[in-house]
Amino acid sequence: MTGPLTPGALRRRPAFRLTPLASAVALALLGALPAHAQQSGDAAATTPAAPATDQLKLESVVVTANRRVEKLEDVPASISVLGEEYMQRNNVRELVDIINLSPALSVSVGTQVGTNSINMRGIGTTSNNLGIEGDVAILVDDIPYAQTQQAFKDMTDMARVEVLKGPQSTLFGKSAIAGAVVMTTKPIGAGPMQTRVSVYDTSDHEYRVAASLSGRLTDTFGLRLYASKTNFPGMLHNLTNDSMQNGSGAKTFMAKLQWKISNDLDVLITPRFDHSLATGNTAAITSIGPGVGYLYNKNYTALSNTAVLRGIHVSQWNREIRNDSPTGLEATDRALGVRVNYAFPDSSPLAGHSLTSITSVDNNLSNDFRDNDNIDLISTYYQVNAAGKPSGIAESPMINGTLESKTSTQEFRLTSPDRGNFRYLVGLWAARNTLYRTYLRGNAFVKETNYTNYDTNSGSLTHAIYANTNWDFAPKQSLSAGLRYNHEANDYSFHTIDSLSSTAANNVHTGENLYVAPQNKENAVTGKVGYTYHLNDEMMVYGTASTGHKGVAYDMTSGANNVNVFAHLPLAPEKATSFEAGFKANLWNNRATLNAAIFQTRFRDYQTSATERFTDGSQASVLYSIPSLQTRGFEADATVLATRALLLNASMAYTRAVVRDWTQGPCYSGATDCTIPNQLVPGSFLRDASGGMMPNAPKWKASMGGEYTLPAVSWMPYVAAINAQWRTQAKVQGAISQDPSLQRPGYGIFDLGASIKDAKGKYKLSFGVKNLFDHHYAVGNVGSFLNFKKAAGGSDIRSYGWQPARDAFRYTSIRLDVAF
Template identity: 30%
Template sequence: MALGNTVCRWALAAAMLAATQPLAAQTADQTAAQTTPGSLTTPDQGAPAGPTSEVAPDPAAGGDIIVTANKRAENIQKVPLAVSVVSPAQLASAGVRNFTDIGKIAPSLVVRPAEQPQNSNISLRGVGTFAFGIGVESSVAVLVDEVPLAFQARAFTDLPDVERIEVLRGPQSTLYGKSASAGLVNIITRDPTDELRVRANALITTDEERGLNLSVSGPASDTVGYVLSAAYNYWDGNVKNLFNGKDVNGRESLNLRGKVRWEPTDNASLTIAGNYINGNSDVGRPFIRFGANARLRGIASQTPAVVLPGVSVGPENQDVSNNYDSRTKYQGGGGYIRGEIGLGSMNLVTITSYDKFHLYDYLDHDDTAATVPQGSNVQIGQFKSEQITNEVRLQSPSDGPFRYTIGGYVAGVKFERPFYRGPSFSLASWDATAKSRQVAGFVQADWTIIPSLTLTGGGRLQNEHVSYTYRDNLAGTRFSGSASDTAFTYRGSLRYDFTPTVNAFFTYATGYKGQTYDLTTGFNRNRALAGPIRPEKSRDKELGIRSQFFDRRLTMNVTLFDTNYRDLQAQTIETLADGTSNFRLTNVGRLNTKGVEVESSLRLGSDLNLNGAVTYLDAKYTDFAAAQCYPLQTAALGCTGSPTRQNLTGTRVVQAPEWKFNVGADYSPSLGGNLRGVAQLNWQYQSSLFFQARDPETFQPAYHIVNIGLGVRDEERRWELVAFVNNLFDKQYYGSLVNSAGNFGNNIATQAVLPRDFRRYGGLRLGVNF
């Protein structure tokens, strides 16, 4: 690992020094209701739509949760949307420290890791983007403090200094634009505080993970506040490369963040934020199955025993033998400037952001230590992204019967991707660029017609211009092109309050994912002439009930949803005008996803809190007549035609489990004096799914994971020490499965991407909060 122990020792020393300073204590309950950064009023009076400085307690703890799903601070129980909020305590209890693991505590969300971050993907309610080309945006947007990430791989790192995570399910294109056609994940980081605060969290595990997160915030003067945070995480990994004795499938990252907020008057504020990330990961994909006749590239002498010396292939295999170091390294940074000013009773908000990210990826393409030339095939590439955005919005007060937000958004994004594969087989050498310019205007209004009935409506008009260049260095060809598109999305909701704590809503919303080009290996004249891939569009219906009972000790929220997608962007066979065919990303047809989501929390006394969430999902392709066959699929198994294809119409969508739930408990009995005990339980379940449609080699059976923690904490949560065991019952499952039959003479050859908790492990968490 590149950053080494020096950073860890430096950060640990800084945390110890900060923790020993005599600081004014402030409990979680005291800070729970702070308003948005630079806010001119409290949330109840119409706070502007910024991330709140401190998330209010979970309803099970007796408080309100304030979210910004509608770009306005609101009580989550009053928002006519399917929104989940995850706190740092829930993340810790579920063993979530990396973005890849967020799906453990958000049942409608599945995050599929890959050998390298750029090939990972996110899906909500069974809908995601399964493509590898630059410029192909995700169906699920990821934002940090309301600022979208241009490159989704940017998100696949640790979660430093998180205040809360909001998961918005279903199309969010009206307020958040073209990259949120299936939903979004909004990561809210901590903001400056009015008093000096220090938070530090340290972690060590039995399998060589070390982590430290330090945050210091407070006032620099009467009008200036600040927050500075640093996070370092190192993990060896849970796979051994027998070729060189290295542990792989691990990671190392350093995250630095800072915010300064200036409030020159009571009705104006300016926040400047910056961030920097530097990290690396190494790759190991163990083989878990081989057919009797599997041979590397069909070469008779290259049996698994020869090309993978010492590796015992099987379902629990954690060994690889690679003669090339598969890895990534990345760095990037950026920031934003957020301004707020009161204009009479109105509030004007502007957010301008810049981000730049660079990732290098290296892969042992044959995944072996074979000494023949075919055993030295590699993939080497880079991803470079740069983004500039600006959003301006004007908001009315929140305390009137008619409330509205009107705004505009401009963004420019560019990507670069040089790529090489070889030298023995599947040769490729190309360079591509992709650019996008987006301009949009949006409006949303809430009208409380009578005290118990509220109507919400909104629309977004957006125009996008995309362009590309592609140079194939082997064929000596070069292509370029551009296209523009204008789209309108909208949503409408009706909410009725039966009582102050029980309401129901119906929402109809449309979603839109922009056009693009499939800039991957194989791009040629035919693809260039075919033009851009058409936008993907969705229509969503939701019926929800939000309820609290027994003095708000019990919260029960239920959402029924039914969403149709057309012009679905996915990999398929395309027959072109000249009669030739190829596989590419294109518009394949339609998809429907429907189901039920239930979220609940319960406070039993002052020391026992329970929470849970469950999703039932029925996601199917309703029109996908010409899908790519999976490796080893025969005519008897549905692979027919010329070129061969399979019909997936009526088939369950990939990466879409029928059932998924998460249950948590936190028990903190008094131990006398100022001490309380800590007993935490987290139980996660996921039913079976396919990582590639119908492919038995990529079938993941149902599994469940149980995490527990025992410890002690201060009465006012100034400190907490917890010993934990994750994956208590040592259940094995896979984060992803890869069918590599084509690399082994068209015989069974299956590889797995192992999750962080593939094996049971334990550790200690220490947190201080002064």
């Protein structure tokens, strides 16, 4: 196993192969049906371990989309659920693993891990500005993450993940305008204390170690303790220091302490600590034009392409790089949740009701860093100073930023009994969120390093009241409705310590400046309404309409060093209107389920960034609203218990996420239709981007899979199974500019696994082959890599790169789970 994951110090280990595993998998293939692929709608559905006389049926799947526990088939909404067994079978560790298993989700990879974003039905934030909230809310045990970047780490000790599609602002708040991912961790065991240990290792040197202790100490007190350590060195080999890049690892500790004070009152306390390090999102060069050239300027002969790329074997699937500084995100998260639940006694006027209080505090401190020039030669040394001479500064032009996020929330819910024709929930919500950002880039005396040094604050105080109702007004018909009133107050300041003017001819410093915005206040109302008709006891159809709202945004990037930017702040709220119709069925005596939906959602004033030239001749990146976007399509999840031994599941999504109205779209290199006068930069031209595809939004994405339990042998007290998974997606556009060089082709990935466990479930040994057919594919950062100036003049020598996905190359795994 490798040591702790540290920036720039991930040494390579000699490769090894689990050849016995490959042999075992080949034998398993000969003896069983290859049930391929995934399901997003699987969830807790597993093959029942019951005598042959028991009724053969799928286990029930429960969700909390309406803030109460309900059966999936009773909720009029498109929801995909990933259950514990399914996630374990697919070795889910990080949020990206969940995204891979859910066709409605995709990820946009930024220049740094901290600017990655999540897309739901093709819609997500496309700006790297931390002042813009994400479009998809992430909640763990009813507690939301303040920043999307907090979710790109280990998703530990998970029991269930619900993917709620479409606007969820009414019940989950303003950051759920496109949808929500709701995660539930494993509960405290109902019996005596039990320990579980899990160890995982792969042929490309990833390891995971986890242990939990859970159970009841007394009739009134129970606890669950969980700790884990994970490490994956990375996908790219840095020749400069023989380390690995684009990896991740974490140390996590979680606890649940539950005290049943009386029959009506219980308290759950959930502290959590997490330290994570992700070394991405670095690209590797894949192709380069012929000839010899020089980086930045043809006079920088020491920065020739032969020197910069020395030792790198440039090829389509190259994984070698040369960086003298690491790139990544290191974060520490400390959180505490307190949940108090009171069940009103039978003698109360509110008999059967429950009152729940959920309190949380979270402090997340992260440090993002990046190799600014993407080479291992000190480019600053050769770049010119204000006098036009090489600076001679032997200091690498790194990027280093910090973000401190502090969040506190308080929620009260009154929930009616589950029985009766009319059910309701009423809630009060309050949250305070503050962001403090520092950022240092480049060198103060070398303009080409884009020097900037600033700090900025952004804070919000939110109060909301919401309600949700369900009314069975006829034997087969019901109505549901929800409403939320939200009040938000925002504060913002930006402090330029110093920077080099991006548009001045020489090294002109902007100097120090402090801007404090007046407090902004706004009110918003969102709602949803739905109708359900039960065709019979097993099938229902539904239709829903809902609205979404995301709050104002402030600029927390270096663009705000230009004082003209503040006239644009705050950026107007983003809004959405959605319509959905669906069908849900339990078929074949509860041995099969089918959930299908069609949808259309329109977004107004979509928040992003653009470049503006001001009246004083300067220009900068500013926050900007795209008038209209739209996503529509079809999605379905299915699960079939074909036999007592064979479980199959599949899910798919067809999505058309497009820009409806944007006549001021950006031009890209080589664009020939830049004929629209730029309203922000007089004298320049843009292109009409209306009709363009949203970035990282595949038109179709699907997955299918299954597990087959091998026939039992009387003389062997073990249960063996094989499983298979296939997922595929169409090509995607890499940028909202529609630059064709940033498109990434579609792909299909096939995984195979096998497991054996004892009949009592105390031991389980699992094997797996990820990407069995070794199909290489990129997750981001395709397109232009480095450009070199030819010594003889003429066109630049262009190069291109890629960022391989975690499973872009085949690897094998072994896992041992022990309970005692």
